Amino acid sequence: MSKLSSQGIKMMKYRIEIVVRRKSGVADPEGNTINDALRRLGHNEVSSVRVAKLFDIFVKSDDAFKARDAAVKIAQEVLVNPVIENFEILDIEEVQ
Amino acid sequence: MSKLSSQGIKMMKYRIEIVVRRKSGVADPEGNTINDALRRLGHNEVSSVRVAKLFDIFVKSDDAFKARDAAVKIAQEVLVNPVIENFEILDIEEVQ
Numbered sequence: 001m002s003k004l005s006s007q008g009i010k011m012m013k014y015r016i017e018i019v020v021r022r023k024s025g026v027a028d029p030e031g032n033t034i035n036d037a038l039r040r041l042g043h044n045e046v047s048s049v050r051v052a053k054l055f056d057i058f059v060k061s062d063d064a065f066k067a068r069d070a071a072v073k074i075a076q077e078v079l080v081n082p083v084i085e086n087f088e089i090l091d092i093e094e095v096q
Numbered sequence: 097m098s099k100l101s102s103q104g105i106k107m108m109k110y111r112i113e114i115v116v117r118r119k120s121g122v123a124d125p126e127g128n129t130i131n132d133a134l135r136r137l138g139h140n141e142v143s144s145v146r147v148a149k150l151f152d153i154f155v156k157s158d159d160a161f162k163a164r165d166a167a168v169k170i171a172q173e174v175l176v177n178p179v180i181e182n183f184e185i186l187d188i189e190e191v192q
Contacts, residue, residue: 051149
């Protein structure tokens with residue numbers, strides 16, 4: 001989405017994809033539950049399951065780098081528990 | 097992980113990354129809650145948030161294609177509600 005802000009700067013809209021994963025060694029009860037269910041269903045080829053969260057944050061900005069910085073700040077402030085999780089920006093794209 | 101099965105076939109271990117997203121148009125209460133929280137914290141640059149799940153399935157197989165097929169079956173049987181969600185295989189890699 002491209003439009004002019006009140007200062008006359010052309011504003012774009014970006015989709016920033018952030019993945020939040022448990023750090024290795026941190027227990028994953030949801031993953032373990034799915035793993036157990038799969039074994040009961042006969043999927044003995046599965047050895048383990050880990051679950052992570054994927055966030056698509058839609059940010060208005062005049063610049064992709066500023067949009068990325070905003071998303072990193074949001075991840076650190078709101079999305080991630082740094083004691084047990086880490087995050088990664090997977091993708092940034094301009095959207096309509 | 098590479099070892100011989102009881103039939104003498106070399107078994108490998110694969111990590112298959114599957115993303116499960118709500119279909120477009122399906123309400124995302126968790127994403128909306130995060131969006132509201134971000135607005136209250138002053139992140140007015142955010143226009144919306146969508147949340148998805150990312151599964152790392154670790155599968156033992158003698159072949160990457162068979163491992164992929166097993167993961168697709170697992171997604172269809174257990175991970176995805178086809179009424180409101182769809183899924184995508186993001187990545188397959190051989191792991192130790």
